[in-house]
Amino acid sequence: MDMKRDYYEDVQLFGSKGTVFWFVALMLFLALFPFLFKNYYVYMANYMAINILVAIGLNILVGYTGQISLGHAGFFAIGAYSTITLMSKGHLPFLLALPASALLTALFGFLLGLPALRLEGPYLSIATLGFGLTITQVIGRLDFFGGRQGLHAPDLVIGPWHFESDRSFYYLLITITVLLTIAARNLSKTKVGRAFLAIRDADIAASTMGVNLTLYKTLAFAVSAFYTGIAGGLYAFVLRFIEPQIFSLLMSIVFLSMVVVGGLGSIFGSIAGACLLSWLDLELRNILSIPYLGHWLEILSRSYFSITGVSNIQLIIYGAIMVAIMLFEPLGIYGIWIRTKIYWKTWPF
Numbered sequence: 189m190d191m192k193r194d195y196y197e198d199v200q201l202f203g204s205k206g207t208v209f210w211f212v213a214l215m216l217f218l219a220l221f222p223f224l225f226k227n228y229y230v231y232m233a234n235y236m237a238i239n240i241l242v243a244i245g246l247n248i249l250v251g252y253t254g255q256i257s258l259g260h261a262g263f264f265a266i267g268a269y270s271t272i273t274l275m276s277k278g279h280l281p282f283l284l285a286l287p288a289s290a291l292l293t294a295l296f297g298f299l300l301g302l303p304a305l306r307l308e309g310p311y312l313s314i315a316t317l318g319f320g321l322t323i324t325q326v327i328g329r330l331d332f333f334g335g336r337q338g339l340h341a342p343d344l345v346i347g348p349w350h351f352e353s354d355r356s357f358y359y360l361l362i363t364i365t366v367l368l369t370i371a372a373r374n375l376s377k378t379k380v381g382r383a384f385l386a387i388r389d390a391d392i393a394a395s396t397m398g399v400n401l402t403l404y405k406t407l408a409f410a411v412s413a414f415y416t417g418i419a420g421g422l423y424a425f426v427l428r429f430i431e432p433q434i435f436s437l438l439m440s441i442v443f444l445s446m447v448v449v450g451g452l453g454s455i456f457g458s459i460a461g462a463c464l465l466s467w468l469d470l471e472l473r474n475i476l477s478i479p480y481l482g483h484w485l486e487i488l489s490r491s492y493f494s495i496t497g498v499s500n501i502q503l504i505i506y507g508a509i510m511v512a513i514m515l516f517e518p519l520g521i522y523g524i525w526i527r528t529k530i531y532w533k534t535w536p537f
Contacts, residue, residue, distance in 0.1 A: 218362055222355045231354045234426050236466040237365040238419045243446040243458040244372045245415025250444070251452035252376060253408040254388030255304050256313045258440045259320030263413045265435035266293045266323060267420025269333050272430070276342045283346060290417035297413025301406035320440050328432035338431030341424045351425070361422055368415060373455050375411070384408055385453075438503075442469070445506055449513055451522025460521040468505060 222230050242260065249255050270289035274280045280288065303315050327333050344351040351357045375381050383404045386394035395401050424430050442465060450461020517523045 215366075218366075222358055227354055230358050231426075232467065232470055234354055234358055234361050235470065236463050237361050238423050238426065239443075239446060239462040239466045240365055240459050241368060241419035241422075242416050242443050243450065243462040244369060244455060245412040245419070246443055247447045247450075247452065247454070247458045248372065248375070248384070248415070249408050249412035250447055251454065251457075252381065252384040252388060253405065255405065255408060256309065256444075257316040257409075257412070258313050258437070258444065259300065259316035259318070259323075260412075260416050260443045261435040261437065261439040262320035262323035263293050263297060263416035264420040264423065264439065264443075265327060265430075265432070266296055267417030268424040268430050268435075269327055269339065269420075270417075271421030272339050272341055272424050273333065276339070281346070282344055286418065286421045289421050290414045293417025293420070294410040294414040297409040297411075297416075298406050300413075301409030304405050304409065305402055317437070317440070320435075321437065324432045324435050334431075336432065338429055339424075341428045341430070344425050354426075357425060361426075364418065364422065368418065369455065369459070372415070376455065380404070380407070388453075442506070445510060449509055449520050451520030454520075454522040456525065457520050457522030460525070464521065465506070465509075472505065 221233060225233075242264065246257065246260055249257055267289050270292050271282075271285050274285035274288055275282060278285070300316065300319050304312055307315055328336050333339065344357070346360070349356070351360060376384075383394070383399045386397070386399050387401065387404055387408075391401055427434075446461040446465050447458060448461070449465060450459065451457025513520055517527075519526065
């Protein structure tokens, strides 16, 4: 029987020998990944890893604390721009610029968390939406940040290592992603994580039990923004060039979709949702090149719609996935995984 006798058993990374085996197998696969697949899939893995960080951070806010945000593209932009600016104009090394930009992003998250003390539900969503739109507009009008022309990322050098390709950057990115994923997993099991869950389920009851709503609501925004700031700083070196138009409202919606599709309140769900929607995002950008489907869509568009609107099929698929998840599995991909695991544990009975 799986019985826990101590609170510290919750934060143990390895609860059984089976967990150790699968963790080692995963780390070995990630280490060999660039040697097993083409460069395009390495780029895709980098893109997925960045979205995993954002999804985990957003899930801490939405899934664990119950506070909705539509402004995480703004945090993403702050992380990206501040990292490049600190390196190119502040002459800081990458290992100092990245955490410094993440802390700056966390400060903005803390400030945005203050209205969350008075706002809930759709009102909080509108407040965070306004923040995200404001940040991109401000950045786009400041020559210090390149204005509408954007910024180029400087060369990434850490000691003797030069990260000039997706393959070389992959190991740095995956290492950061794994470490922050483990940190988020353990955070959810600590006193802070339990306070987040209590606020999500019933904030008034949590307050009467001694949970400091002011502290933990603003802390949730700060931690979520910190993860997104780290992801934004890394994203700047995946693209090598950033501009304000990238960090749009649609980006915030896609981030939230990753969390909902994967499963609210689940680290595994954040990873699964980020991987699925990242894969769809990259694959559907050239939807007309997909065998059979692309040709059929082109004929359909020429006959009944406009061929220029084919790219919008990506948004239609996103919406269809969201609707299907809400109708058939509210717990998202994580819920499907739980059902599958229970089925095989009880098979054939």
